[in-house]
Amino acid sequence: MLKHLGKFSFIVAFGLLIVQPAAAQPSDAHTVTVNVRPIEDITVTGEPEVLVGSGELRSWVEGNGNGSLEITSNIHSGRKVTVKGTSIDNGDKNGNIGLRVRAVNDEEGGDLTEIGQEEVSTSNTDILGGSGDDELEGASSLITGGFETVYEEEIDLQYEAWVNEDYDPNNRTRVRVRYTLQAN
Known part of the structure; x- marks a missing residue:
């Protein structure tokens, strides 16, 4: 038994010699600060x-091909996306043509947005005058809103155009449509 007690004492003493230097080693710490910039893409x-x-004058006609809008924001206050027609590159009067967009995503379905109206409509927003309006309006209109933080939220954009009989078919109208991410 004394033989076993001697082995046990040797093992305990050896263990204490190994553990004690490890516990007594110097240490230090510092603080890491993580700064995140506001992101709105x-x-x-x-x-x-x-x-x-043929047969589609004075009617809203759906476009071929879609666009898409991708939004990323880490801002923790209400955000919205507005849309505005910023230029038109033909010599025709704007009152002869209209353009609107439908924002389609899985959660909200698809409401039409006629871009350019002063009032925000939940169902229509004109990009370009249209339906007999005389000129490209200066106001931006809501395309989607009421959200805060999002990561690569993708919204499909479907466009529709309206022309009257005075629109010159020799013109090819191109409208620059600007989408802006901003505070509610």
Whole structure:
């Protein structure tokens, strides 16, 4: 038994010699600060086109091909995306043509947005005058809103155009449509 007690004492003494230097080693710490910049990114892709054919004058005609809008924001206050027609590159009067967009995502379905109206409508927003309006309006209109933080939220954009009989078919109208991510 004394033989076993001697082995046990040797093992305990050896263990204490190994543990004690490890516990007595010097240490220090510092604080790491993580700063995150406000992020608000918006990207629009696609080359949508609307072809108005026979029997479609003074009617809203759905376009071929869609665009898409991708939004990322880490801002913790209400955000919205507005849309505005910023230029038109033909010599025709704006009152002869209209353009609107439908924002489609899984959660909200698809409401039409006629871009350019002063009032925000939950179902229509004109990009370009249209339906007999005389000129491209200066106001931006709501395309989607009421959200805060999002990561690469993608919204499909479907366009519709309206022309009247005075629109010159020799013109090819291109409208620059600007989407802006901003506070509610």
